[in-house]
Amino acid sequence: MRNHLRFAAYLSVAVAVSSSFAGPREDLLKAVELDTGHQVKALLQQSVDPNLRDDQGQVPLFLALRAESYKAAAELLNDPRTDVDLANASGETPLMMAALRGNLEWAQRLLDRGAKLNRDGWTPLHYAASGGEPKLVRLLLERGAVIDAKSPNGTTPLMMAARYGAIDSADLLRERGADLALRNERGLNAADFAAGAGRDTLVQRLQTR
DSSP: OHHHHHHHHHHHHHHHHHHHHHHHHHHHHHHHHHTOHHHHHHHHHTTOOTTOOOTTSOOHHHHHHHTTOHHHHHHHHHSTTOOTTOOOTTSOOHHHHHHHHTOHHHHHHHHHTTOOSOOSSSOHHHHHHHSSOHHHHHHHHHTTOOTTOOOTTOOOHHHHHHHTSOHHHHHHHHHTTOOTTOOOTTSOOHHHHHHHTTOHHHHHHHOOO
């Protein structure tokens, strides 16, 4: 019995010591991963930086949206210190992740908080177009997204929709005036992207005259 009590005491000390080495960054990232919103809120109230990065250069709000940890994301968004446009090491913003996920509600919340629609290189519209939710593409266009935005290799949102996204998204972009003749650095246009995905009927609608 005495040995058992000693072991229990040792274990409690070991846990306490281990926790002391975790640090506020690790605590916040873990709370985001587990979607424990109350813990995220408590840590933020203790002045933990909501814009810190993990070892891969990811930021908490982006991680929360990627993991669909929406309680954690809500607490992060409510903190006035949170930079909603802070990009990860790959240049991706929280709005880009919401767009890729087709999460209309969170895209609206981020936009209402001031998230930028247009940026150099890949944009939220590229990500929305490559996803499966045309309503997200429509929202971004209505909010002022540049329809023919070019990625670093010249790819446009229409090209992404033509190969990877919903066909309705490609049709929407076409109807809104996306330039069918634009080509990326490989010389491919939107019709070529659709052809690569075997979308023959879409190819016909995207061919230039």
